Amino acid sequence: MKILVVCQYYYPEPFRITDICETLVKMGHEVTVLTGLPNYPEGRVLDEYRNGKKRHEVIKGVKIIRSYEIGRGSSKIKLFLNYFSFAISASLKALFMKEKFDVVFVNQLSPVVMSIPAIIYKKKKKKKILLYSLDLWPASLAAGGIKENSISYQFFLKVSRWIYSSPDLILVTSSMFKKYFGSTLGIKTEIIRHLPQYAEDLFTTEFNSISDSKDYKYIFVFAGNIGDMQSVETIVKAANELSDYPDIGFYIIGDGSKLEECKIISKSLGLKNVRYYGRLPLSEMPKYYSMADAMLITLKDNKNLSYTLPGKVQSYMAAGKPIIGAINGETRRVIEESNSGLCCAAEDYKGLANIVIEYCNSSEKENMASNSYDYYIENYSKEKFMSILENTLKSLGGIIDV
Incomplete structure (x- = not known):
């Protein structure tokens, strides 16, 4: 199965999506990751990824395509520039991507707009999306001090509703997410399933x-x-x-x-x-x-x-x-x-x-x-997680084991 993974963060940034992708490769799948430039948590793009360097890599069998983004810095303005610079540049890459994939997997952390490139690809190639939600939006904004009656919050409320209504299936890390999706965002709960995270083998x-x-x-x-x-x-x-x-x-x-x-x-x-x-x-x-x-x-x-x-x-x-x-x-x-x-x-x-x-x-x-x-x-075992994830991706990709 050929899988396109969309996530703003990837190795050398410390996120579990790297281990997920490398494990999918070990399971026999072709995995391509559309991601950004490493700058978390430092806030500054690492030197070895500046000036157009390392835009295409293969690490442990995973093909990596890196899109331009502004480092997240230490201010809210810089952070929002970081969010939208990736969403825009990665969407352009997704729009002109020639390679065909069986299914798209979004590993959605903050910001939720990192999911937009996957939606662009879906609309162009008519492929299904599996979104794995690790952070709730716009709840994350409210938790960060953005008032719910503010223009920013209301804007992201509308954007979040559109993004979360676009996948064919949503997996959530917390059982309490499902209630929020239904009551606050109006997302159909029948497309939402609970899949908690696992820990890497080394732990x-x-x-x-x-x-x-x-x-x-x-x-x-x-x-x-x-x-x-x-x-x-x-x-x-x-x-x-x-x-x-x-x-x-x-x-x-x-x-x-x-x-x-x-x-x-x-x-x-x-x-x-x-x-x-x-x-x-x-x-x-x-x-x-x-x-x-x-x-x-x-x-x-x-x-x-x-x-x-x-x-x-x-x-x-x-x-x-x-x-x-x-x-x-x-x-x-x-x-x-x-x-x-x-x-x-x-x-x-x-x-x-x-x-x-x-x-x-x-x-x-x-x-x-x-x-x-x-x-x-x-x-929370890794074996259980990967089995559920693989079977879900196969189902959405129309892949049937013989």
């Missing part, structure tokens, strides 16, 4: 801890993007509440728009129990997971964000780690349903400090860890 591999992992008796690790939505400052403030506990340390791994702010808060509070490791290659992450007694997850206290289930949840569970969360909604439901950790309300740093202490004193640590892994295997 289920045993690794030795790095040498400084014994500096604290209990180590709590956050791994991922450090942006406005993630509310990592909640962890920093909780660490301040626990600064008199010498056995407890917090390790923050990742990069993003709020990293420097978190470092400034740590410095101003004189914290010695928080360490920042910056952005690391995916291949190094299990080493840092292995030193963690539990993993941390936080999000802003926002109704729209509560619909989401961040992909780090699957990674944490695949590694067999308990999860400590200051979080609401779908993620809290999963943690509590799986008995894999402890939760408090989003942005409640005092509550987070309290459940960290509760975890350290708990006799259920090993049970939480085993529950986490068991829940992953039952609900």
